[in-house]
Amino acid sequence: MDSITDAAERLLQTTGSFTMPKLAKSLGVTASSLYNHISGREEIIELMRGRLLAQFPIEETTPGDWQDLVLSMLRLMRRAYCSVPALGPLLFTQTITHPAVISMYDRMATQFSEAGFADEELIPLISMLDSFAFGAALDHDAPHDVWEFPVAHDAEPSPLQRAIADNDPATRAERSFEYGCRLLIDGMRLQRER
Amino acid sequence: MDSITDAAERLLQTTGSFTMPKLAKSLGVTASSLYNHISGREEIIELMRGRLLAQFPIEETTPGDWQDLVLSMLRLMRRAYCSVPALGPLLFTQTITHPAVISMYDRMATQFSEAGFADEELIPLISMLDSFAFGAALDHDAPHDVWEFPVAHDAEPSPLQRAIADNDPATRAERSFEYGCRLLIDGMRLQRER
DNA sequence: ACCTGAACACCGTTCAAGT
DNA sequence: ACCTGAACACCGTTCAAGT
Numbered sequence: 377m378d379s380i381t382d383a384a385e386r387l388l389q390t391t392g393s394f395t396m397p398k399l400a401k402s403l404g405v406t407a408s409s410l411y412n413h414i415s416g417r418e419e420i421i422e423l424m425r426g427r428l429l430a431q432f433p434i435e436e437t438t439p440g441d442w443q444d445l446v447l448s449m450l451r452l453m454r455r456a457y458c459s460v461p462a463l464g465p466l467l468f469t470q471t472i473t474h475p476a477v478i479s480m481y482d483r484m485a486t487q488f489s490e491a492g493f494a495d496e497e498l499i500p501l502i503s504m505l506d507s508f509a510f511g512a513a514l515d516h517d518a519p520h521d522v523w524e525f526p527v528a529h530d531a532e533p534s535p536l537q538r539a540i541a542d543n544d545p546a547t548r549a550e551r552s553f554e555y556g557c558r559l560l561i562d563g564m565r566l567q568r569e570r
Numbered sequence: 571m572d573s574i575t576d577a578a579e580r581l582l583q584t585t586g587s588f589t590m591p592k593l594a595k596s597l598g599v600t601a602s603s604l605y606n607h608i609s610g611r612e613e614i615i616e617l618m619r620g621r622l623l624a625q626f627p628i629e630e631t632t633p634g635d636w637q638d639l640v641l642s643m644l645r646l647m648r649r650a651y652c653s654v655p656a657l658g659p660l661l662f663t664q665t666i667t668h669p670a671v672i673s674m675y676d677r678m679a680t681q682f683s684e685a686g687f688a689d690e691e692l693i694p695l696i697s698m699l700d701s702f703a704f705g706a707a708l709d710h711d712a713p714h715d716v717w718e719f720p721v722a723h724d725a726e727p728s729p730l731q732r733a734i735a736d737n738d739p740a741t742r743a744e745r746s747f748e749y750g751c752r753l754l755i756d757g758m759r760l761q762r763e764r
Numbered sequence: 765a766c767c768t769g770a771a772c773a774c775c776g777t778t779c780a781a782g783t
Numbered sequence: 784a785c786c787t788g789a790a791c792a793c794c795g796t797t798c799a800a801g802t
Contacts, residue, residue: 405766405767411796411797412765468708468709473718478717482729482730482731486728486729498729501746503750507706507746508698512698515704521665523665535683535689539690553698555694555695556702560753562757562760563760564753589774589775603787605777610776
């Protein structure tokens, strides 16, 4: 059913997780009745992923602008990895055979090559971008408080403690990811100019 | 207790997961009896984290050289995450409370701050480095053939296909990681100069 | 066709009771 | 001091029974 996927997405967005009983309750129904419409929890996750990827087609980049391509690819990959947290590690440690995904990587490589990156850089470059997108995806599921300092009310706060105090936990992962994207693209630009 | 951490690590290495009942059973004891020695599941994970990082002492870095610190930190974090593959996702999704680990992050923040990075950049910066190190660690366990092209012997090979043909699978992850480190540090240098 | 309620096999954790 | 066994509040999933 489509409304189940809706409810699951809503639940994930509000509470950060979803369980079958809670999902059923939000639909005014019993957990067991969900199984009349879907095969199980995993199918719901798959449905959400499908919806997510359909939402973000990869065609939206400026032709010839490799920096634009990197940014949208990183965002796309992160979203994909985010959508199925438990499946992420599996995707990441399995040979990619899906033609559409292959052609996505191929397109990146081609554009990098045309932009002037050396052939022997292509694989390190793409692997590296992939690693970052994947790490950032898991970072998205990190707890709000990444660091918890031992209580010590005598000493003055360290730079990290001050930064934590000023930090908005709700947007930390997102900002860190975007910051990282910019840094990587800057680094790539520098590298391209030898 | 120390033997609990041992058993948990052993369980993770063999089965890829650990639960309190199974952990207890592997020690010939009941799940509830574990709570005489540790406060709960999270503490066991924290103990494993501490042990993991103690195993990989921080390299001697040149004092004041933030670029040197970034490089050795990235290498340290990656090796730590690599050492027990199944542990990575657990560590990454739990609040860090271990004092030694906290102080490691604190040291990075302090040095970045002294190097001239803005306070509001510290958390994105550190999160981003962490994401990359973690992603690179999981990339290390990726299959030798990351991409598998559909067979098509008529068309000429794409840049990615040529790059794959010239690629040494045994060192791909390592080279990609080092390449990424350089790119990130370059990006950081550019960012520091506004 | 769709829902319910009970049941099953799991979790992590608590606590009174034993030794 | 340490362990046990029962209990609690959760999971995801199955299935006979109802409408």
